Amino acid sequence: MALVAHGQGAGDFASLRAEFALPESFPPEVLAEAEAAAGDLVPCPGSREDATGLPFVTIDPPGAKDLDQAVLLTRRPGGRFRVHYAIADVAAFVAPRGALDAEARRRGQTLYLPDGNVGLHPPMLAEQAASLLPGVVRPAVLWTLDIDSDGEPSTVRVRRAWVRSVERLDHDSVAEALRAGTPHPSIAALPELGRLRREHAARRGAVEPQVPEQRIRAEPEGGWALVRRPRHEVEEWNAELSLLTGMVAAELMIEAGIGVLRTVPEAPPDAVDWLRRSAHALGVSWPDSASVSEVLAELDPADPASLALHAGTVRLLRGAGYTAFDGEVPESVGHAGIGGPYAHVTAPIRRLVDRFATEVCLAVAEGRRVPEWVRRSLPELPRLMGWSDSRASRVERACLDQVGAWVLAERxxxxxxxxxxxxxxxxxxxxxxxxxxxxxxxxxxxxxxxxxxxxxxxxxxxxxxxxxxxxx
Missing domain, CATH: 2.40.50.140 (Nucleic acid-binding proteins)
Incomplete structure (x- = not known):
């Protein structure tokens, strides 16, 4: 049973918001621009591909309204798959160098606090006009990926489209439907493709520490509880679709010599040697020929020794950042946690950099020059996102620490x-x-x-x- 904070722990997070100088609202000019953009964009035949006949679904945490991604999976002969992945087209609403754009650059990303979010974009866009809500036509950037029997993408297509989600799902409902043998037809292939991509991650050397994840839960009777966030297989499978798209996007950028990547340098040999010694001390088997990824894949994160090794693995993933380039491709473009080059393109409602990276991919796929407003912005994105990621991490940590202190205050x-x-x-x-x-x-x-x-x-x-x- 979770311990619940009442009394002094039943308060809000106003002091924390003030400490981090989090904005309470959007400036009037930003709201006015958002309202105008939302009202001006109406589905127009011929303005983009009509994909409204594809039965997309969204899979998000319960209650989520800022829906960035919608998916449709189909099986193909020979153990192959086709992935249709629709991403909210935020650039359709945000004019370059306008008030909305300037405010998004100041914020960097949406911050999630227990008593309410601090959005990257105004709710009229993030939760309404740009969100891939069910039953309504929305502008999207549509990725179509054909996956071979080894889990590798064989063909890639990306373009602007109109889409319409048919249902909003969450991880619990998807898991329950899969157990009952009645999955939604649009994602019936998710377990097979998800497992295939998880195996692919181990083969390519992805390093994924399974550290305990905490979650703050608002209690119906009032107060806050700190609980352990369960790890859903469904959530991991769904995440693989986003990772797959981000890896494909990164390859497009590298081939074209322009873009912005999410990068994590490879761990130095002495760090891996240290982890190997830790495994030996913990009694965890590590065959000489096995990689970090292969060892971690065999562990039960609930086992205390495995938990400690996973916690130590975090040391291998230091130096995360963003790498922008226009012309010469940098020598180091990989993401050690993912096991290859990777770019953020699947969460533009919630993260600034995705809008720019997506525009690069669209231009490259269409064989046209990347827009100047994107090229001019690339050099500043690593700084903006680095600052934003740091603030988001500190805010999340402060919220968890605050609730932990509230819960334990009388103990x-x-x-x-x-x-x-x-x-x-x-x-x-x-x-x-x-x-x-x-x-x-x-x-x-x-x-x-x-x-x-x-x-x-x-x-x-x-x-x-x-x-x-x-x-x-």
Whole structure:
């Protein structure tokens, strides 16, 4: 049973919003431009491909309204697949260098807080006119990918289209329908293609740490709970479609010599050697010929030793950033976590860079010059997105820490179950506390990494969003 924060923990996140100077609303000129853009764009035959006859569906968390992606999967002979992946065409609403564009550059991405989002775009666009809601015609960028029996894309087509989703699904409903043997026809092939692409990820060397994910849940009776976010196979399969599209987009850009990629450098050999030694110390088997990806794929993340190894794997994925180029392709264009070049193109409602990367892909696919407004923006995108990613990470961490402090405020002296994940340079341990699920520093730990231990809560600083434990 989840521990729930009431009283001082039943408040809102106003102080956190003020601390990070998060905007409370959009400027009037931005709202006016958004309203005009939403009203002006009406489906017009011949203005883009008519794909409204394709039965797309969306798969998102329950309650989501900013729907970036819609999908249709079909099986083809010989174990092959065709993926139709429609992405919200935000560029159809946002004029280059207008008020909307300027505000989006200031924000960088949508921030998700427990008491409400801080959107990249005004709700009239993000949740209405641009969102791929069911039953309405929407402008989209449509990717059609033919996948061979090995999980590799064989042909790629991208263009602007009108689409109409037929149903809004969520991960739970999709999983339930699959278990019952009654999947939606548009995604009946998702398990097969998803598993094929997961196998492909292991082969190409993708490094995917399965660290515990936390989620803040609003309780019906009031207050907040910190719970462990379940890992859905459906969510992983659906994510593979986005990753596949991003990898195809990256290849288009590299071949054309222009674009912006999401990059993570390969881990240096000494970091991999360190992880191998950690695996040995944890009792995790690591054959000499096996890669990091292959070892991780065989682990049960729920096992304490495996959990500790996954936590250590995060050290291999340092230096994430964005690489823009126009002319000469940089030497390093890979994403170590994905196992190849990758670009953000599938979430333009929620992330700034996707709009520009998509315009590059459309121009390259159509054999025309990339628009000047895109070329002029490429050099500044790494800075804008780097700052935005950093702020989003700090806001998310602050929210989790705040709820953790609220939940534990009255429990100093209580003992909890935990797992030792790793030790820092000063010798302090990071532990994963099972309930409530949180990562915290713990003093006096004598047990090795991967050990299950009892920890005692020694201090809670609600204002500073800090909790401290010691080994019990």
């Amino acid at each position: 100093v002296g209580t003992t909890f179950d935990g797992v030792v994940l790793r030790f820092d340079a000063a010798g302090a341990a990071e532990v994963f506390v099972q309930n409530p699920p949180l990562l915290a520093r713990c003093s006096g730990v004598t047990a090795p990494e991967g050990s299950e231990i009892a920890v005692r809560l020694t201090e809670v600083d609600v204002v500073g969003r800090r909790v401290c434990f010691e080994q019990a």
